[in-house]
Amino acid sequence: DGGITQSPKYLFRKEGQNVTLSCEQNLNHDAMYWYRQDPGQGLRLIYYSQIVNDFQKGDIAEGYSVSREKKESFPLTVTSAQKNPTAFYLCASSITGPVNEQFFGPGTRLTVL
Amino acid sequence: QKEVEQDPGPLSVPEGAIVSLNCTYSNSAFQYFMWYRQYSRKGPELLMYTYSSGNKEDGRFTAQVDKSSKYISLFIRDSQPSDSATYLCAMSENDYKLSFGAGTTVTVRA
Numbered sequence: 040d041g042g043i044t045q046s047p048k049y050l051f052r053k054e055g056q057n058v059t060l061s062c063e064q065n066l067n068h069d070a071m072y073w074y075r076q077d078p079g080q081g082l083r084l085i086y087y088s089q090i091v092n093d094f095q096k097g098d099i100a101e102g103y104s105v106s107r108e109k110k111e112s113f114p115l116t117v118t119s120a121q122k123n124p125t126a127f128y129l130c131a132s133s134i135t136g137p138v139n140e141q142f143f144g145p146g147t148r149l150t151v152l
Numbered sequence: 153q154k155e156v157e158q159d160p161g162p163l164s165v166p167e168g169a170i171v172s173l174n175c176t177y178s179n180s181a182f183q184y185f186m187w188y189r190q191y192s193r194k195g196p197e198l199l200m201y202t203y204s205s206g207n208k209e210d211g212r213f214t215a216q217v218d219k220s221s222k223y224i225s226l227f228i229r230d231s232q233p234s235d236s237a238t239y240l241c242a243m244s245e246n247d248y249k250l251s252f253g254a255g256t257t258v259t260v261r262a
Contacts, residue, residue, distance in 0.1 A: 043195075070248055079160055081240060081252040082196075089248060097249070129195055133248070140186075141250060143195035 042066065043144035045130050050149045052117075052124075060115045060147045062130030068142075069135045071113035075099060076127040076146075085128075088113055089135065117149065125151045155179055158241055158253025166261050171228040175241035175253045178222065182243040182251075185217050187226045190238045190255065199239075200226065231260045 043064045052058045064071065070089050074082040084097030088107040102121025107113055113132075117124045127148050131141040158175045165171055173187075184203055188196035200215040202208045202224075208215045216225040224243075228235055241253040 045195075072248075079254055081156075081158070081254040082242075082250075083252075084249060087248055127193075131195075140198055140201060143188075143197065145195045146193070148193070 043130060043132055043142060045128075045144040045147050047147060048145065050147055051152055052149065053152055055119045057116055057118050058149065060117065060128055060130075060149070062113045062115065062144060063111055064113075064130075064132045064142075064144075065111060066132055066142065067110075068132035069110070070133045071107070072131040072133075072141060073097075073103070073105065073113070073115045074129045074131065076129060082129065085115065124149055154254075155251050156241065156243060156253045159256055160254050162257040162259060164259045164261060165231055167231060167233060169231050169260075171226075171231050171235065171258055171260070173226040173228075173239050173241075173256050173258070175224050175243075176222055177224075177243055177251075179243070179245070179251070180219075180222065181245045182219075183246055184244040185215070185224050186242040186244075186250070187213075187215055188240040188242060190240060192237075196240055228258075231258075233260050233262045236260050 046061045072087040073085040086105040088094035104116045130144045133141045186201040187199045190196040205219045212229045214227040238255040240255045242250045
């Protein structure tokens, strides 16, 4: 069954702690993305990666970090430097090329206590 | 001003009605236009995509793009309660970056 998995579904963290969100895909897609979704603001791009061992900052990269050591995996770390981390985080993947049809995972709801 | 503007609604219609959703944008370089549907607490799923101007139909869904007016629309005919969701428009130039609207929440009443 091909798809994108994100874990955990819900995550709670204390202020000042780093936390890593998992994203795995078995669609054989080269490109992967991380978005943040807040009420009334739509999706905002945090980071994206077009190929293994390479990634670029999106519109709101401050306070986040990523790695892309394997084609299937693109974990996102929310650091203590992120001032307002409570949000719904979505991972997506796509084939390369101009069509850019992105397929999304089920999301992780992060709450900072 | 946001690059993509979308009325957040909410929009409530009776079952069987036509749902009309739209987005406006400011970047004339956008070439690819998409509509995603997102159920509550789930990831978005792609409904329709269109390249450049024109219409595209898929079952009860019709997407329209008017690049001269920088305006795109999605119509849902014979709406069903299962169509109740948030609908997001998204646009792209010719690269990996998608620009999303804020999403319109639709409720179809049985």
